[in-house]
Amino acid sequence: MRFRVPRIAPSEITPQEVYLSRRALLAGALATGASAVLPAAEPSPQGAPLNFTVNSQYSVKETPNKFEEITTYNNFYEFGTDKDSPSHEAHTLRTRPWSVNVYGEAEVHGTFDLEDLLKGQALEERIYRFRCVEAWSMVVPWVGIPLSNLLQRFKPTSRAKYVEFTTLYDPRQMPGQRVPVLTWPYVEGLRIDEAMHPLTLMVVGLYGRVLPNQDGAPLRLIVPWKYGFKGIKSIVKIGFTAVQPRTAWNVAAPDEYGFYANVNPQVDHPRWSQASERRIGAPFLAARRPTLPFNGYADQVASLYQGMDLRRYF
Amino acid sequence: MTLTQRYRFIYKPLVFTACLLPLAWLACGAFGWLGVSLGADPVKELEHEAGKTALNLLLLTLAVTPVRELTGLSQLVRLRRMLGLFAFFYVVLHFAIYLVLDLELNFATLGGDIAKRPYITIGFTALLLLIPLAITSTNGMMRRLGRRWQQLHRLVYLIAILGVWHFYWQVKRDIREPLIYVGILALLLGYRVVRAWRRRRAAAALQRGAAAPTAAITSRSGSATAPERT
Numbered sequence A: 001m002r003f004r005v006p007r008i009a010p011s012e013i014t015p016q017e018v019y020l021s022r023r024a025l026l027a028g029a030l031a032t033g034a035s036a037v038l039p040a041a042e043p044s045p046q047g048a049p050l051n052f053t054v055n056s057q058y059s060v061k062e063t064p065n066k067f068e069e070i071t072t073y074n075n076f077y078e079f080g081t082d083k084d085s086p087s088h089e090a091h092t093l094r095t096r097p098w099s100v101n102v103y104g105e106a107e108v109h110g111t112f113d114l115e116d117l118l119k120g121q122a123l124e125e126r127i128y129r130f131r132c133v134e135a136w137s138m139v140v141p142w143v144g145i146p147l148s149n150l151l152q153r154f155k156p157t158s159r160a161k162y163v164e165f166t167t168l169y170d171p172r173q174m175p176g177q178r179v180p181v182l183t184w185p186y187v188e189g190l191r192i193d194e195a196m197h198p199l200t201l202m203v204v205g206l207y208g209r210v211l212p213n214q215d216g217a218p219l220r221l222i223v224p225w226k227y228g229f230k231g232i233k234s235i236v237k238i239g240f241t242a243v244q245p246r247t248a249w250n251v252a253a254p255d256e257y258g259f260y261a262n263v264n265p266q267v268d269h270p271r272w273s274q275a276s277e278r279r280i281g282a283p284f285l286a287a288r289r290p291t292l293p294f295n296g297y298a299d300q301v302a303s304l305y306q307g308m309d310l311r312r313y314f
Numbered sequence B: 001m002t003l004t005q006r007y008r009f010i011y012k013p014l015v016f017t018a019c020l021l022p023l024a025w026l027a028c029g030a031f032g033w034l035g036v037s038l039g040a041d042p043v044k045e046l047e048h049e050a051g052k053t054a055l056n057l058l059l060l061t062l063a064v065t066p067v068r069e070l071t072g073l074s075q076l077v078r079l080r081r082m083l084g085l086f087a088f089f090y091v092v093l094h095f096a097i098y099l100v101l102d103l104e105l106n107f108a109t110l111g112g113d114i115a116k117r118p119y120i121t122i123g124f125t126a127l128l129l130l131i132p133l134a135i136t137s138t139n140g141m142m143r144r145l146g147r148r149w150q151q152l153h154r155l156v157y158l159i160a161i162l163g164v165w166h167f168y169w170q171v172k173r174d175i176r177e178p179l180i181y182v183g184i185l186a187l188l189l190g191y192r193v194v195r196a197w198r199r200r201r202a203a204a205a206l207q208r209g210a211a212a213p214t215a216a217i218t219s220r221s222g223s224a225t226a227p228e229r230t
């Protein structure tokens, strides 16, 4: 396999610094009135570098989106509902110290410091496709650990059929939570076999550096064959449950967002088609591409859903 | 300067220029001029800004009559056609961005969207309904159609409702902004309902008063020559 993006982080981040200085020039030149034109906050370029190995076996061969795109185009309603709000607002989130509460059908319970949870876990970079339910997509070099490695430490019992994740609830840090667009805190969940699947990633970094707040720092989920909203951000609770978790978007609009939310070009959203998607950052007139079943990961994951009617369990 | 001259040489050019500003901004964003950036997804931004501008202009067009009646600035009606035509222009632009940049000229998807996605069906209906209004916006057409011109152009109420509804329906979850538009539209249409109701009542009162001539009761005319409402 070709070693496409060795040490991608520093080289990819450099253009961003160039970009920032250009922006500073512009900001000076345009002075007032520029605020409408230029995003106010910079994407955090100062994230500490991480130690990781590149997992090319699990990486796609597509060119990743720019750091700037991945950090200024976010759905993270805890920081506002515009795509660029999180990049402006998420600086209020304090990601250290951070603890995660583990509960439910497992032998090990309790509240753990994030540093302790990650101790001894080898970080990997994986370049995954990311498909939003809104029919746009990106390619993202995440850094994280397989979720199964983390979950195994808690020794789930045989009664654990699902894993439930919860985002921090703190309207002072997450001002978007003052607006009832969703039921706060955000909850997501996976079937235990989905959670244990080797593609399912617990993410702590992006482009080789500590994950920026707007992308869900310090700990977020990525399930590359599912729509992006399954990838819950800023996780503070992990629970093992016997019943299917009541997940945020599913509760908000059950006919539009299913629990499974597997990427499926054949099952449209009631208000828009899922047959194709637009790749962010692609040139004008060359951005739309067909959406792949399971976002292109069908070979690895389709067997999880054998015999299931994917129209019903969308 | 006469009032007509002031409209011709000052007010109309000003409004014309103002109506072109959103287009200039979109062009700067699309081509990266003047450091304008449309963010990570310029296509959606172009589509949304054109749609929003169209809706703003549509509601502004509908605001002309209430504003002139409430302020007595009855000459404002001279600006109305320009606002309406610019609204049409931005709807067409919005549609063109959707078809060319968003769908990348995939006509099969266009057909599917129009047939199956209610918010697109509604938007498309509004676009089609605007076409006869734009075509009949000339002075000649106004003269030729006479009373029927007014009847035809009342379609704009329906178009505005469809436009706001279309906005409301395409929003994923945060409906605060479309609700503001619903409120403004309700005010603009509510004003006309109340006015019509008052007129009917006044007419009834006059009839009861028998002798008085009914000439003062005029139809709700938006044309420049319309007599002022009592």
Ligand code: HEM
Pocket (backbone or CB within 6 Å): B044, B047, B048, B049, B051, B052, B053, B054, B055, B058, B091, B094, B095, B098, B120, B123, B124, B125, B126, B127, B159, B163, B164, B166, B167, B170
């Ligand atoms: C009177 C006619 C129309 C008006 C006033 C209008 C207005 C709008 C507005 C205000 C938005 C939301 C912008 C935002 O979120 O900032 C919008 C979105 C949109 N409109 Fe229209 N529109 C009209 C007709 C159409 C037509 C004819 C089509 C296509 C056939 C169309 C397709 C769309 C699409 C695809 C979106 C974006 C939805 C998304 O984000 O996925 N519209 N429109």
